[in-house]
Amino acid sequence: MTVTSPAESAPPGGPGGELAELQPPRLMLDAPVLRACGLSRRYGRVTALQDVDVTLYPREVLGIVGESGSGKSSLLRLLNLEETPQGGSYHLNVPGAQGRDLLTLTRFERRELRVRHIGIVYQNPHLGLRMEHSSSGNVAERLVLAGERSFAALRQAGRVSLAASEFPLERLDDPPRELSGGMQQRVQLAKAIALKPALLLLDEPTTGLDVSVQALVLDTLRRVRRELGVAMVIVSHDLGVIRTLADRVMVMRGGQVVEVGLVDQVLDDPLHPYTQQLVHAKL
Incomplete structure (x- = not known):
């Protein structure tokens, strides 16, 4: 049998190609x-x-x-x-x-586990983002908590995660307070997936x-x-x-x-x- x-049960092709509807696991x-x-x-x-x-x-x-x-x-x-x-x-x-x-x-062990293995996107972006910081800086914050200190590495990782969430990279230095609700959710998503949880x-x-x-x-x-x-x-x-x-x-x-x-x-x-x-x- x-x-x-x-993932393997997803039908190929169709509108959107790789975004085709995934079939439920049986x-x-x-x-x-x-x-x-x-x-x-x-x-x-x-x-x-x-x-x-x-x-x-x-x-x-x-x-x-x-x-x-x-x-x-x-x-x-x-x-x-x-x-x-x-x-x-x-x-x-x-x-x-x-x-x-x-x-x-312990509280410290939970924090470490949450940072590395669990991502979350809140209904209210104010709970998940620092609204005055840049969008890339919000993503970098999660990487800093995981121990990354190189500015170049943080900048590049932020770009990669924001691109993965389909955030417009020309706005990566804009703070979330200047973004639409949909783009704020994309910044949250980029932050949540930055460490591939x-x-x-x-x-x-x-x-x-x-x-x-x-x-x-x-x-x-x-x-x-x-x-x-x-x-x-x-x-x-x-x-x-x-x-x-x-x-x-x-x-x-x-x-x-x-x-x-x-x-x-x-x-x-x-x-x-x-x-x-x-x-x-x-x-």
Whole structure:
């Protein structure tokens, strides 16, 4: 029996060539790049997450949907090691972390792991960028945190990452505050992929963008996924974005996962009443 990865199952040719739609994985035999079990998070008396499990394979894109307050953003913060849950475990299959529960690492160890192996694009660019610094300087900041000190190397790496995110290089010295929302997201993406992370987290990356700009951002993400082999978790309220980009989708409500499966199966034939309500509300 022949088993294909998500990238290998992509159809050749067609409009956009290499940006052609990737087919969802039908069978995964590789070791997961991410495995989180029983994640629980409370803020005072409010339960944000309750016994949430997440598994993600190399090159796979997992979409997370749900209404406001369902726990999507809390989960993303935990996966980015920004917060610590009250329960659960979290493993990444990356150098230096195999077999280790990341929740037991020191703050310094988490920071090092996050810088080298996890990238994130926030819904609000102000959370991920220094708006007064140059765009190339924002990308270089991540490389400096990883230990790079050569100005020439930082400059070149910044150009490469910005080009990979399809950012116009004639504006690499412009600060994000002077850029459109779509270009700010491209700077965030360039910063996130500068060190070729194993995991890319995306929090509503197309919210507030024009439809044409959304399409360009999604095309860029698909190309980055294929060329870097990065696995992604994308949170979005837009089911069209999830259908376009994700292989699997996880539906959350009240801090719990109510349904998970292949995108077409869940969105075309939802089983849980809440998922049915969510899908029909978006039609």
